Amino acid sequence: MLLEGAPVAKRIYSEIKDQMIRFEAKKPKLVLYCSHPDDSTQSYMRSIVKRGEKLDIPVEVIEATEKPFEQIMQLNEDPAVSGIMIMHPLKGIDEDIVIKSISPLKDVEGRGPTNLGGIVMGEGYYAPPTAEAVIEILKFYNIAIRGKDITILGRSTTVGKPLSLLFLKKGIDGTVTVCHSRTHGIQEKSRAADILVSAVGKTGFVREDWVKEGAVVIDVGINLVDGKIVGDVDFENVKEKTIAITPVPGGVGTVTTAILFRHLVESFKRILDGGI
Structure with a gap:
């Protein structure tokens, strides 16, 4: 049996679209945070932006400055941002510090210590x-x-x-x-x-x-x-x-990208419920 990802992703995207209808005018937003992305990273970002367009979910690309920590703090506090994705690698920046500074609620990649620890504890978390x-x-x-x-x-x-x-x-x-x-x-x-x-x-x-x-x-x-x-x-x-x-x-x-957007929608719902 060939375990193709497309049918799995299709079901996840269908669930996301059903939820998006209930949100009415409000929409989640995903931020792709990068630093001098190479060709392969840029290609990956374009695919995520394109998928966001199909789901009617805005995806914004933000280039890192010399003050990445301050940028992430602003994104954490921005209620319009539901998820932050770090585009690996961040050139010239300590990626671990950036990842650890992301709010666990908006860490839709599940790369931070709180979400990774949540897998062990069995509590609410985003797994990678x-x-x-x-x-x-x-x-x-x-x-x-x-x-x-x-x-x-x-x-x-x-x-x-x-x-x-x-x-x-x-x-x-x-x-x-x-x-x-x-x-x-x-x-x-x-x-x-x-x-x-x-x-x-x-x-x-x-x-x-x-x-x-x-x-x-x-x-x-x-x-x-x-x-x-x-x-x-x-x-x-x-x-x-x-x-x-x-x-x-x-x-x-194929399924990885679908789950990323599922996490984004889950984060958006938590924010609407006052989780930010």
């Missing part, structure tokens, strides 16, 4: 959209997670770490192994997985002999090769061993 997208895809296609052995390749704060915590939540109940560059026996741990998630950013990292027969493979990798986007997984060879696999492009990334 890419990590959440993996869970969303598995649920959409009715793939069983409870009790399954799950291996995650990569321990980033935007995918690997938060995704491991989402899998461990009560009601989801996965059994998780997180691998990284210092992991011993990484191939064996990958082959033991019922669900294998790769988020390392290396083309062809997951080969056929890394995958158990009948496994589910989720490819989070985004790599550019000869002008084409490819994932971490050797798709053509690996797919023959799986019962389900995500494509790249057209898989997790």
Whole structure:
């Protein structure tokens, strides 16, 4: 089974449009905060702006100045702004300080310590959209997670770490192994997985002999090769061993953007309810 992201994203966008109708004249606004974005970042920003137009949600691009902390504080206090997204990397700026200064309510990427900590505590939070997208895809296609052995390749704060915590939540109940560059026996741990998630950013990292027969493979990798986007997984060879696999492009990334906008709408509703 090909786990395409488009049907999952379509359902999320449909839910967002239904909510937007109830907001009447009021609209959420997303701010993309950047510093000298390269071509790929600019392309990503354009895709987000275009998606905002389709949803009738304004998206504003703000270029960082020499006083980024003051800029973020102003955005935090602006009731017209519902969400702030930091376009990685921020050149010449301490990105960690900027992220930590974003109001948890407007941290729609879930990159700040309050939202990441909320995953552990099980309280209200925004999980990083890419990590959440993996869970969303598995649920959409009715793939069983409870009790399954799950291996995650990569321990980033935007995918690997938060995704491991989402899998461990009560009601989801996965059994998780997180691998990284210092992991011993990484191939064996990958082959033991019922669900294998790769988020390392290396083309062809997951080969056929890394995958158990009948496994589910989720490819989070985004790599550019000869002008084409490819994932971490050797798709053509690996797919023959799986019962389900995500494509790249057209898989997790498609759902990630949809979840970003879902978080934005949730933040907007909280602000309307006096959460700011």
